[in-house]
Amino acid sequence: MQSTKENTRIGFYVCHCGHNIAAMVDCADVAKYVKGLPNVVLSRDYKYMCSDPGQELIQKDIREYNLNRVVVASCSPLLHEHTFRSATAAGGLNPYYFHMVNIREHDSWVHTDRGEATAKAKALAHAAIDRVAFHKALETKTVKINPDALVVGGGIAGIHAAMTLANAGKKVYLVEREPSIGGHMAKFDKTFPTLDCAACILTPKMSEVGAHPNITLWSYSEVAQVDGYVGNYKVRVKRKPRYISEERCIGCMDCISQCVFKEPKFEDEFNEGLGKRKPVYIPFPQATPQIVVIDPNVCLNFKRAKGPDGTPIVSDKCKKTCVEACGDKNAIDFTQKEEIKEIEVGTIIVATGFKTFDSKRIPGYGYGIYKNVYTALEIERLVNASGPTGGEVILREGKNPDGSPKHPKSIGIIHCVGSRDKKTNIWCSRVCCMYSMKLAHLLKEHTDAEVYNFYIDIRAPGKGYEEFYNKLLDEGVHFIRGRVGEVTDWAMTPEEEGKLVIRVEDTLAGYVRRIPVDMVVLSSGLEPQADAQDVRRLFNMSCGTEGFFLERHPKLAPVNTFTDGIFIAGACQGPRDIPDTVAQAGAAAAEALVLIDKGYVEQEPNTAFILDEECSGCKSCVPLCPYSAILYDETRKKAHINEALCKGCGTCVGACPSGSIVQNLFEDEQIFSEIQGVLAYD
Amino acid sequence: MKYSYYPGCSLKGQGRAYEESLLPVMRHLGIELEELPDWNCCGATAYMAVDEGKACVAASRNLAIAEKAGLQQVLAPCSACYLVLNKTQHLIHDYPHIKSTVDRAMASVNLKYSTDIPVRHPLDVLISDVGMDAIKQKVTHPLKGLKVAPYYGCQIVRPYATFDDQFNPTSMDRILEALGATVVQFPLKTKCCGGSLTGTLPEAGLRLSYIILKEAIKRGADVIATVCPLCLFNLDSFHGKIAAKWESTRIPTVYFSQLMGLAFGMTAKQMGLQRGLVPMKPLASAPACCAARTAAAAS
Numbered sequence: 001m002q003s004t005k006e007n008t009r010i011g012f013y014v015c016h017c018g019h020n021i022a023a024m025v026d027c028a029d030v031a032k033y034v035k036g037l038p039n040v041v042l043s044r045d046y047k048y049m050c051s052d053p054g055q056e057l058i059q060k061d062i063r064e065y066n067l068n069r070v071v072v073a074s075c076s077p078l079l080h081e082h083t084f085r086s087a088t089a090a091g092g093l094n095p096y097y098f099h100m101v102n103i104r105e106h107d108s109w110v111h112t113d114r115g116e117a118t119a120k121a122k123a124l125a126h127a128a129i130d131r132v133a134f135h136k137a138l139e140t141k142t143v144k145i146n147p148d149a150l151v152v153g154g155g156i157a158g159i160h161a162a163m164t165l166a167n168a169g170k171k172v173y174l175v176e177r178e179p180s181i182g183g184h185m186a187k188f189d190k191t192f193p194t195l196d197c198a199a200c201i202l203t204p205k206m207s208e209v210g211a212h213p214n215i216t217l218w219s220y221s222e223v224a225q226v227d228g229y230v231g232n233y234k235v236r237v238k239r240k241p242r243y244i245s246e247e248r249c250i251g252c253m254d255c256i257s258q259c260v261f262k263e264p265k266f267e268d269e270f271n272e273g274l275g276k277r278k279p280v281y282i283p284f285p286q287a288t289p290q291i292v293v294i295d296p297n298v299c300l301n302f303k304r305a306k307g308p309d310g311t312p313i314v315s316d317k318c319k320k321t322c323v324e325a326c327g328d329k330n331a332i333d334f335t336q337k338e339e340i341k342e343i344e345v346g347t348i349i350v351a352t353g354f355k356t357f358d359s360k361r362i363p364g365y366g367y368g369i370y371k372n373v374y375t376a377l378e379i380e381r382l383v384n385a386s387g388p389t390g391g392e393v394i395l396r397e398g399k400n401p402d403g404s405p406k407h408p409k410s411i412g413i414i415h416c417v418g419s420r421d422k423k424t425n426i427w428c429s430r431v432c433c434m435y436s437m438k439l440a441h442l443l444k445e446h447t448d449a450e451v452y453n454f455y456i457d458i459r460a461p462g463k464g465y466e467e468f469y470n471k472l473l474d475e476g477v478h479f480i481r482g483r484v485g486e487v488t489d490w491a492m493t494p495e496e497e498g499k500l501v502i503r504v505e506d507t508l509a510g511y512v513r514r515i516p517v518d519m520v521v522l523s524s525g526l527e528p529q530a531d532a533q534d535v536r537r538l539f540n541m542s543c544g545t546e547g548f549f550l551e552r553h554p555k556l557a558p559v560n561t562f563t564d565g566i567f568i569a570g571a572c573q574g575p576r577d578i579p580d581t582v583a584q585a586g587a588a589a590a591e592a593l594v595l596i597d598k599g600y601v602e603q604e605p606n607t608a609f610i611l612d613e614e615c616s617g618c619k620s621c622v623p624l625c626p627y628s629a630i631l632y633d634e635t636r637k638k639a640h641i642n643e644a645l646c647k648g649c650g651t652c653v654g655a656c657p658s659g660s661i662v663q664n665l666f667e668d669e670q671i672f673s674e675i676q677g678v679l680a681y682d
Numbered sequence: 683m684k685y686s687y688y689p690g691c692s693l694k695g696q697g698r699a700y701e702e703s704l705l706p707v708m709r710h711l712g713i714e715l716e717e718l719p720d721w722n723c724c725g726a727t728a729y730m731a732v733d734e735g736k737a738c739v740a741a742s743r744n745l746a747i748a749e750k751a752g753l754q755q756v757l758a759p760c761s762a763c764y765l766v767l768n769k770t771q772h773l774i775h776d777y778p779h780i781k782s783t784v785d786r787a788m789a790s791v792n793l794k795y796s797t798d799i800p801v802r803h804p805l806d807v808l809i810s811d812v813g814m815d816a817i818k819q820k821v822t823h824p825l826k827g828l829k830v831a832p833y834y835g836c837q838i839v840r841p842y843a844t845f846d847d848q849f850n851p852t853s854m855d856r857i858l859e860a861l862g863a864t865v866v867q868f869p870l871k872t873k874c875c876g877g878s879l880t881g882t883l884p885e886a887g888l889r890l891s892y893i894i895l896k897e898a899i900k901r902g903a904d905v906i907a908t909v910c911p912l913c914l915f916n917l918d919s920f921h922g923k924i925a926a927k928w929e930s931t932r933i934p935t936v937y938f939s940q941l942m943g944l945a946f947g948m949t950a951k952q953m954g955l956q957r958g959l960v961p962m963k964p965l966a967s968a969p970a971c972c973a974a975r976t977a978a979a980a981s
């Protein structure tokens with residue numbers, strides 16, 4: 001029963017959405033107005049159209065009044081278009097005979113004049129009524145889902161997501177930029193509030209990842225290109241040369257001990273530059289994979305220059321004692337080149353993490369000026385038993401009179417460095433209060449120093465967090481409420497000589513204090529990764545204004561992105577602690593499993609197609625398609641659109657000079673009648 | 683590039699040495715300065731505190747004159763002028779009622795304030811437009827061995843940090859280093875000199891000057907370099923009172939432009955160094971004649 005315009009029978013419903021719409025739009029008046037429009041058989045206003053009774057009302061009316069078109073004026077289609085299409089289908093109609101009008105986000109929420117808002121609702125409703133008459137029955141298409149998955153980023157989020165998928169029997173590629181997985185968590189000493197050792201709970205998971213038969217771990221690698229669509233992504237992964245054969249290296253580290261550099265000399269990234277490493281190194285003892293890396297920037301066997309293709313040039317000038325030490329294993333390969341691997345996956349989980357705020361951006365806190373100012377991450381390494389000092393907290397600058405290293409007797413921990421500040425980052429980094437208190441506890445435990453926390457507010461909203469705060473208070477850690485003005489070596493009294501003075505307004509005591517300390521710890525906030533924008537483009541995701549990846553819905557789709565089949569987990573979506581990260585990673589894996597186990601996905605039929613008889617074969621549409629969905633058929637001399645790739649963006653439709661591309665749900669007569677409808681109301 | 687030079691009252695009076703040193707130094711570096719015709723008082727901090735709208739009228743008249751003369755940039759060496767002109771632009775931009783007050787007032791004298799003509803500080807022009815290389819090239823008498831405490835004062839970096847950091851500015855440090863001087867690490871570089879409190883509430887104001895002088899001496903500085911006429915006045919003028927109340931802190935305070943002139947081979951007299959109350963010791967690197975003149979000026 002294909003209806004023509006003459007026997008169109010429309011049912012119209014305007015939703016109050018409680019007070020959300022009804023407070024600003026006179027819904028009964030809108031319903032009354034629409035009732036008088038052509039083809040409208042019935043017009044109702046109802047408190048909550050999305051409720052079960054609301055949906056049943058549509059179904060009942062379709063049957064009783066023999067409706068063949070349905071229009072609902074309510075919220076954004078993003079929220080409930082699917083709901084009402086399903087209700088329309090349940091009533092026995094093709095779901096695409098439904099059309100939705102947004103009078104909440106586009107009307108009631110953004111206007112303050114009830115009369116004008118009501119008028120706007122009527123105009124929008126009129127447009128929909130005129131348009132829906134031209135709707136056609138459409139079929140959704142299904143696309144198969146490749147069961148393999150890709151996880152990008154090997155921090156705790158990526159590790160947990162990969163393990164969850166792998167344990168469910170799915171094949172997972174885990175791509176990590178650094179030589180080892182582990183991310184920031186591998187650098188932490190203890191975790192709050194339970195104070196269990198970060199390595200003890202993380203490294204077993206890391207080894208599991210390394211050994212899991214379902215996980216292909218590519219460390220020292222980066223995703224270079226992503227093509228395709230949900231269920232069928234083609235991904236190119238760049239594998240950086242580590243100058244060591246991953247197959248042959250057994251992780252014995254003989255090459256490291258035999259390197260011509262007898263002493264480690266180069267800044268050790270894992271220890272935040274507090275320690276040194278050799279040109280051939282393994283980032284940390286529990287690194288996964290247990291494969292060494294050669295740093296061509298400092299290895300003597302490379303010239304300090306790059307070839308025309310940007311790859312380091314081998315000089316062969318070193319004695320190569322490492323090669324000798326490796327012997328028959330023959331794992332060292334100075335000729336290794338960057339390699340590109342191509343994989344096909346159905347779903348992708350992006351878990352690329354965060355970077356810490358660069359404390360040098362606030363010169364007043366003295367990081368980089370005064371040596372005894374540390375970042376929190378440096379302290380994590382300093383208190384760690386396998387850190388550069390074996391867990392002994394010694395100051396960078398200053399010695400005891402006998403020449404021995406000096407331990408701090410007083411320590412100031414400054415919260416919110418680069419957070420909650422209009423001049424740097426406006427957001428709360430969520431983890432700093434808790435990690436500052438954890439470090440306060442650890443520093444006190446290691447040094448018995450007086451520890452001062454300078455805070456704006458203590459934010460401890462987690463299980464056992466407030467209890468941890470109380471524990472610290474009992475331990476005698478000092479808490480001073482106030483944002484620190486500056487850290488300076490300007491001494492005003494003899495007691496302040498040789499110390500770092502923290503100047504702060506104590507907002508509880510109500511005066512400005514000067515507190516001299518030996519060591520200052522800056523609790524730097526969390527920021528998006530430096531290349532977050534590139535990664536966003538790579539995976540066709542969105543970012544919020546602050547630069548973290550944007551979830552599809554902040555409450556109801558927190559791990560989904562606006563691209564189907566691509567999920568986000570962990571601190572790349574916003575600052576969060578380990579428990580929340582792991583929970584989110586599990587959620588992302590579960591969302592991926594929904595697609596994988598269903599095996600197929602239904603695609604919106606709002607795709608474009610070509611009217612063959614009209615197409616002149618000019619090819620102007622081909623390069624315009626952002627999804628590479630248009631091919632040119634040489635034999636027929638016509639363009640052809642792959643519906644599985646088409647996202648319905650409409651670019652080709654607008655560009656076609658002969659008007660021979662049509663898009664479902666956006667046909668000319670539908671759009672023109674909509675425009676006429678919106679202009680008809682005055 | 684030609685700049686419209688807005689001296690303000692200080693550079694014609696108390697801070698005459700600033701003008702005497704800045705103009706030849708800028709000319710030496712190829713910067714053309716044309717004094718703004720018929721300029722008037724910027725209003726300083728006092729007028730702003732009484733009536734922002736009228737203060738903006740006074741200040742913006744200078745900008746309107748510069749605009750009418752077709753000049754692209756205004757150079758405001760005095761920190762108070764620099765701040766007030768900047769603040770005026772911000773207020774006109776942010777507050778429609780101030781804009782209408784200014785527009786009305788300008789119209790009554792056939793002037794018009796329409797564009798945000800850039801208001802620049804000499805340090806900004808030196809590091810951004812002239813460049814460190816050009817400055818280094820002109821140094822003929824490096825200030826070797828001279829230990830300088832760079833003191834910026836508050837007004838050129840707060841609240842608007844347009845060309846340098848708000849709390850740890852480094853533009854003058856870099857210039858002084860280019861002149862061959864040793865810049866001492868000086869954490870008080872943007873601390874309060876006492877401002878007008880040295881006059882209105884001396885027990886509070888003088889203490890602030892004293893803190894800065896004392897710290898500069900403690901850090902081994904031979905001289906304090908500043909950019910601000912009021913800072914220089916406070917640091918240079920109250921040594922007797924400070925010595926009576928606390929201790930002697932006799933260290934000379936000079937304009938950075940005076941040191942630039944010396945490094946470029948100009949004489950102490952040309953640079954107005956004789957106007958300082960605490961004399962600066964002659965430089966070892968200065969040519970014989972100059973050294974003699976510095977000494978003469980000092981005595």
